[in-house]
Amino acid sequence: MTIAPGKPATQETPVPEGHVKLIIDGEEVIAPKGELLIRTAERLGTVIPRFCDHPLLDPAGACRQCLVEVEMGGRPMPKPQASCTMTVADGMVVKTQLTSAVADKAQQGVMELLLINHPLDCPICDKGGECPLQNQALAHGRTESRFVDTKRTFPKPLPISSQVLLDRERCVLCQRCTRFSAQVAGDPFIELLERGAHQQIGTAETADVLDLASRTTSGQPFQSYFSGNVIQICPVGALTSAAYRFRSRPFDLVSAPGVCEHCSSGCAERTDFRRGKVQRKLAGDDPEVNEEWLCDKGRFGFRYVQAGDRIRRPLVRNAAGELEETSWTDALQIAAEGLAKARDGKGAGVLTGGRLTVEDAYAYAKFARIALRTNDIDFRARAHSAEELAFLTSNVLGTTPEDGVTFGEIEKARTVLCVAFEPEDEAPIVFLRLRKAARKNRTRVLHLGQWTTSSVRKTFGELLACVPGGEAAAVDGIAQHAADVDAALSAEGAVILVGERAAEVPGLFSALGRLTARTGARLAWIPRRAGDRGALEAGCVPTLLPGGRVVADAGARAEVEKLWGVTLPAEPGRDATGILEAASAQQLDALLVGGVDPDDLPDPDLARRALDNAGFVVSLELRAGEVTERADVVLPVAPSVEKAGSYLNWEGRRRAFDITLEGTGALADGRVLDTLAVEMDADLFTQTPAAAAADFAKLGESLKATFRDPDALKVAFRASQAGQPGQGQALLSTWRQLIDNGSLQDDEPHLKGTQRKPVARLSAKTAEDHGITAHGTVHVSTERGSITLPVEVADLPAGVVWLPANSDGSAVRARLGAGHGALVQISGGEQ
Helix, strand or coil, X not given: CEECCCCXXXXXXXXXXXXXXXXXXXXXXXXXXXXXXXXXXXXXXXXXXXXXXXXXXXXXXXXXXXXXXXXXXXXXXXXXXECCXXXXXXXXEEECCCXXXXXXXXXXXXXXXXXXXXXXXXXXXXXXXCCHHHHHHHHHCCCCCCCCCCCCCCCCCEECCCCEEECXXXXXXXXXXXXXXXXXXXXXXXXXECCHHHCEEEECCCCCCEECCCCEECCCCCCCCCCHHHHHHCCCCCEEECCCCCCCCHHHCEEEEEEXXXXXXXXXXXXXXXXXXXXXXXXXXXXXXXXXXXXXXHHHCCHHHHCCCECCCCEEECCCCCEEECCHHHHHHHHHHHHHHHHHCCCEEEECCCCCCHHHHHHHHHHHHHCCCCCCEECCCCCCCHHHHHHHXXXXXXXXXXXXCCHHHHHHCCEEEEXXXXXXXXXXXXXXXXXXXXXXXXCEEEEEECCCCHHHHHCXXXXXXXXXXXXXXXXXXXXXXXXXXXXXXXXXXXXXXXXXXXXXXXXXXXHHHHHHHHHCCEEEEECCCCCHHHHHHHCCECCEECCCEECCCHHHHHHHHHHHCCCCCCCCCCCHHHHHHHHHCCCCCEEEEECCCHHHCCCHHHHHHHHHHCCEEEEEECECCHHHHHCCEEEECCCHHHCCXXXXXXXCCEEEECCCCCCCCCCCHHHHHHHHHHHCCCCCCCXXXXXXXXXXXXXXXXXXXXXXXXXXXXXXXCCCCCCCCCCCEEEEEEECCCCCCCHHHCCCHHHHCCCCCCCEEECHHHHHHCCCCCCCEEEEECCCCEEEEEEEECCCCCCXXXXXXXXXXXXXXXXXXXXXXXXXXXXXXXX
8 A cells, every 4th residue: 555645736646557546534545456445544554443344254344333434436425334345446535433523423323332232241251351342432432322221131151162152142243253164164153043133143054043932042063173263353252262261351361472382383372371370372463374363272272281190390210110209310310321321232212202392302303313322213203104204305304485385375376285184184274274275266175085074175175085095096197087187286386285194105205206296286294293394304303413414424414523523323213113113122222202102103002012121211291191101210391381492384484482481390301301411421502492493503504505305205115005905894094183182182171072073984885885874883993902983974985984093982093003094894883
């Protein structure tokens, strides 16, 4: 927008193509065609009061609070107009409440009408102190009302879901919540019901949704992964959080900016806390990443920090074989002695998990090389492969928003292909961008998977169906069997998104490499966990040193040795599975484990055997678990809100955050490892996150070699053929749902109440072939164990069954010891 300076009457201000000239409150303004009046006024510095307007929602004109006076062609419009729905036009003259008594009177009248039935709940309303209605009633309302009738009341609160509660009499019918649900999230379960004076918000999908006697709604629950956003964007206290309701007042809270620790998107958020406890989290405003949205897992999944099994003091196993509390000095000394003995014996392995900050991951990588003198380190506490590591080295390592795929590029893409990736479950903010791209920009979204999931439906996508394990062959077959898809991927603006599940499909990464080389489509890897990209860059893998330097490269290794002042092992180490196999076979004398759950690993039984057979186990952990039960020394570490640091999101964008809760005494992993290394006569220089970041940056500045290894994937990995199920068998498709039994969602029953019902999905033909009834159950088993779930018929290929990976009654790794693409036994039974 341009504000024209004062000029002689004879001199005209040039109007660029695609723009118009108008006057707002006497100021000549040049604005883009199609821009809403309320936006033009905002950029001019004039704030017009509003309730229904939101920059990320389609205009509605529902509340009428933003009325302004408008003239067109020298003739005033007969009545004030809503500035949130009217676009700018050439020659338009606009008068806001600042210069027009008519507009000011209209806004005051609308405010008076909105307050007719609004209750006097301010002393107990959760929105009190941060309520736009309070603020605008003071700024744009009248001191007295002409309406003295009894206010409308409803029974309250009405549970929209287990975590969203509705006070209907507070609602001003702005429709922000209904528009967000239908437009942004694609979950139209919250709607406007009835008409006229009885109109209200409720949940419904059929006509028979309202019990007129009790005035309460019945019908489908508001089941959405993004329901918490309607609480934040509600301009009054109508929608409240069950977890936060009556817990605090805004002026009691201290706020700190933060970064979400739950997935690889790195969403900006605001953490509000009081008396050393987090009370709530709100979405931050970051247009380049999460815009103004958060998924419910990121918004509500923070109670684990105060869980009853939180480890506060170091634990050491005594002579009786039991863990007992001890001092940091004693614990670190015992841990150092055990690890040093193992280092000088058969060696030690390091498993770090995927929840670390970049700085903590760097500390683990440096500790492994300097204190333990090993390259046996891997952050991939999940299914993984050598092919995946080669792909990460050649295609992902070192990419940044400047040279890689970004959220913005996804939104602008003409075609997006999702491979082994369920965006709504594994990266929900990526899902919102995909839906926005499809809805706003007509992006063609293709999903290579097994069935028409909610992600496929809500992104208006197309399913390219294949059996689990057959994704590599399907990718190679695109050119031959899907010419239109191949042409779309060959056109400009095509993006391919691949998830971490691809590591379970041999040959898939190589097939994607061939596809991108042929079509020129841009490729991005989107892992599920927040720390994966940072751990890769920091060198928490057996073949790479920090900064992406290849272990086998003598030149790069020599420069790191010079900087660190040590001699580094020259041979690449073992991956996570290799470390566990070696420990299980007693070929390693110790394990250092940081935040790893055995049930996340490809073979949980192998992990437990490794922990049992390792001579010495040191666990850096937040809460008690299976690793701490078997550890000789347990060193407590800080959660994300009790430390500073940064995550590297899937784009390669650094997401830094400062400490939120100070004075808790909890130490970051990097600090613990630094002190432990000192006990082993080694210096890491990772005493603080700032020191670790500076040391890592210093390493990057010293070594100018290219991050990526272009030769890593030159030897193509062979695509495996999907298994052929025999009698009573099926191929297993599985992934983790967003809200499941993950440990970072513990102690939050309201969030738990919104998880999707665990069901087993299979096609009608598969059900018929195995004697499974539509309303019965299916038993899925391997030699390790079995899972029984209710049946839901879906459009899966024949001979395929889908299970949620870590939901109630469906812990696939723990119970079956199987993963995506495995052959399983299935049989039916009645409920």
